[in-house]
Each structure stands twice: as C-alpha cells, then as structure tokens.
Amino acid sequence: MKLNDQEIRAALKIKLQGQSSKPKAIIEELQVCNGNAIADVVALYTEAHCYEIKGSGDKVERVLTQGRYYNSSFRKITLVTTENHLEKALSICPIFWGIMVAVDDGANNLRLRHVRGAKTNPEFCKELALLTLWKSEMLSILDEQKHKRKPRDFLAQLISSNKKKIELSNSICDLLVSRELEKIVC
Template sequence: MRDIDVRMALHAKLAVDHADEMDDTLVVDELGLCGEVRVDVAVINGALTGFELKSARDNLKRLPKQVEIYSQVLDFAELVVADNHQKEAIAIIPKWWGVTVALASKGDGVRLEAVREPRMNRSIDTRSLAQLLWRDEALEELEIRAADRGVRSKPRWAVWGRLTEVVEVDELRDVVRNRLKTRATWRADALSVRGA
C-alpha cells in the first residue's frame, strides 16, 4: 500500500462525503502550514480540516512535528494510517484527532475504516493561523477594519501580527477559510478538486 493508494481512497471518500456541498467545499493537496509542514489533504468549508496520511511504506518520524503544527492551525485533524502503524501512531496524536485506518483490499484498492471521529481543536494559535493568509489578503482584512495604519509597508510578519491583535480567533478562522476558498490562484499541484 503506497501513499498514492491511500490518497486516492481518501479523495473518493471526500467526494462522497461532501457531494452536497460542492459550492462551499474546496479540497487541496499539500497545503503548507507555518512554512514547516504540509497537510497531505485539506478540506476547506465551514471548518479547516487536515488529513495526515501514513501508508504502510511510511514511517512516523515526522508525525510529532506534524502534530505540533497541525494543532496550531486546524479546526479538525485526522490521521489516515495503515494498520501496521495504527497502535504506535495513536500513541503520538492528541485525543481530539480523528483516526481512520487504511486497509489493503482486493487488487490495489484501499478500504478506509473510521476508528475515532475528530473533535474540534480548542487550542488554535492565532499567529500561526494568520500565516495561512498571503500578505495582501491580511492587509485587505486590516483595511476593512481600518486597522492598516502603520503596517502597510511592513513585512508580512507585522501585518499578520496586527491582524491577530484586532481579530478574535473565531472571526479569524472564518476570514482564513473564506480567503482560502476564494483564492483565484493556487499552486497548480496543490488544488485538487473544487467541491471535493
């Protein structure tokens, strides 16, 4: 079982799960977080959900760092893990993360079995969340709130910092999701499916 097999099975499941939300759901492969890690598959709709894939051929060396960064930004996180890594991986991830086991099925297929449903992340770091916005997006949000004075010519870090000072976490979650969903341009290899 390879990563691509697990990814294809997950995309098929997401297409079914979000079939009635086509206008409000964006599925993105390899969404970068904090310049340090990439979420294997992200679903952006009324929440920001990230899926970390660990196939049978993968190892778990990077999982603790991925957990750390995902937990700063994502509303929901889910580990999709091959059965050979299940026990060890569950010991690494927080209780609010969901777990789905990827099992080999006939041929080259993969069957996904939910083991634990994800719960809402209650410890978002606003600074890390704001980093999902491009500088011009964050600056536009400050302009809307008449809070852009003094940071218009500053680097993106200052713009993100100001945004976290003037926008509460729940509103920032909405801002980031809406900006991500309405972006006109994504890296060509990142955008996978509009409407799952």
C-alpha cells in the same frame, strides 16, 4: 498490500467529495507556519480540516514534529494511516486528532474507516494560523492598505488581536477557497 501516500490520498479525496457535506475545495500540499510543515490534504468547509497521510512505509512518528505546526494552524486534524501504524498512531496522536485507517479489501478497493473522529483542537493559535496566508490575503482581512509595508508577522499579530478563533478560522478558510478558485480560473 503496502499502501502508499498517493493511493491513500486518491481514496481520501474521493471520500471527501462523496460526503453529504462536501468541502468547498480541497488543497494538496499546503504550507503552514511559514513553510515549517506541509499539510498533505486540507478540506475546506466553513473551516479548514487538515488530513495528514502516513502510508505503510512511512514513519508515523513524524507526526510528533509535524503535529506541532498543524496544531497551531488548524482547528480540525485527522491522521489517515494504515493498519500497521494504528496502534502507534493511537498512542502518539493527541486525543483531539481524528484517526482514519486505509484498508485494502483484497479486490484492489481501498476503504477508509474512521477509528476516531476529530475534535476541536485546543492548541489552535490564531497568529500562527494566519501564517498560512499570503500577505495580500492578510491585508484583505484588515481591509486597510495602510499596513501594506508591514511584515507578515506584524500583520498576523494585528489581525489575531482583533478576531475570535472561530471568526479567524472561517476567514482563513474563505481566503484559501478563493485562492483555489483563482487557480481553476487561471
């Protein structure tokens, strides 16, 4: 059976919500690096974990282009794909990316199995990761309104020069959780 993004995405969200350490929120279709890429699913724990989905009919090679943006924006990244793409995925994905495989057990039950766990991404770029945030969210990190007329790129540079990677990653995650919670309330 050919598995598509929608089927894999639904199974992934169920799996993430069923873990002992549940994410605070899950975002679908998150724009990163000023919209240069769109992360399929992002699980928000203390840090954001990006999940890129490639179904049976997708071109797994696209992760080479998308991956540059994900590598800049997330400290944890996992490709979720199908068995027909596994060999290619293992050869082209960076070693720090996790890889999961979606398998149909024949009874219309979709299982996701870990092939390789995600490791901390050494290519994470604080300044580019900040471009996932809205300008108002960046200003809240600065906690100063004197920069409100400055462009997002300037704010990203200013914030990244004053924060450590882990601290900044946590702040970005917290702001994305707040954004998702506001959607639920509205």
